[in-house]
Amino acid sequence: MFQTSHYVFVTLFLEVFCKQRSVSYSVVDIEVTDYPFTVSYPNFSILQCGTVCTEDSYCTEFLFNKTNKQCNAVHCVNKPGYSYQFLSPKNDQILRFRKDLNWMYMGHYYYPVEKTATWEEAKLECQKLCSYLVEINSKEESDWLAASFLMKDSCDSNVYLSCTAWTGGNDRSTEGEYLWDHTNTLVSFTNWYPEEPNGRDSENCIHLEKDGSWNDQSCDITLSYICEKNY
The missing domain is CATH 3.50.4.10 (Hepatocyte Growth Factor)
Incomplete structure (x- = not known):
């Protein structure tokens, strides 16, 4: 008692x-x-x-x-x-x-963070939660993440301007060779927005857009982000 x-x-x-x-x-x-x-x-x-x-x-x-x-x-x-x-x-x-954190389960656990951070800051914040910046391995996963966390009535119609989130994908080590940061593996599945990636060495980090597509962006701008963990 x-x-x-x-x-x-x-x-x-x-x-x-x-x-x-x-x-x-x-x-x-x-x-x-x-x-x-x-x-x-x-x-x-x-x-x-x-x-x-x-x-x-x-x-x-x-x-x-x-x-x-x-x-x-x-x-x-x-x-x-x-x-x-x-x-x-x-x-x-x-x-x-x-x-208590509101992790959502869909094969793995996902947690969206609405406060904005640079890519490096977002990476650290996910690590604090025993997790990592999200790694996307299929179109179904990409679309589900966007529909679950990014599609909102307040979003701008332009996919680049609002309701986007950092992922763990980047080519910071070798231009054009995109890796997932946590697993240090090559990005095999991609879902680039038309004519992306186009930033060359000035845009080295991948963010997810509200329609499920991807864009390369400068790692130093501040965006929301999605953390992922396996259990």
Whole structure:
């Protein structure tokens, strides 16, 4: 009874505390056996633990040990200036709270981010979520992504001007040789808009347009982006 009440209390607190930050948490079972990037905070309350994770954009979840009050904020990517420790939670006294994000499943998990970023910034933001910039392997996937995340009534009629999103495709290493960034594999399927790609060495990153077609664009402009993960 205490454990259930404790979960409810913490969940309600985090919901209230984080509401204005658009962050909420769910209590989940320990599924991951190893956490290579954890930041340790000794003698924290569970509420302090949730607070520090909420305020850290690199933190995707936190682990709290009910016995020794050890708080561990979990990162998916190394944050400069942080001291990390490796954690293997095999203790039933450890509670796990994960940030809720509205991933959509269609073979893989996809998460659209409406805030804009350069290609490099978008890549890092996806890595923070234990994911990567979307990699598209079929016309069905390209069309589904556009229909699910980009087609909106507010979109401009010009496919180039609005409602577009970064993918992981780029030819930054070798002009004309497009690779998927995460898997470092050649882009075998393509869905270029007519007369694209045409930017040569000034436009090296692929973005998805609202009709499902692709365009090469300067990696330094800011666009929304779509993150993908396998599980």
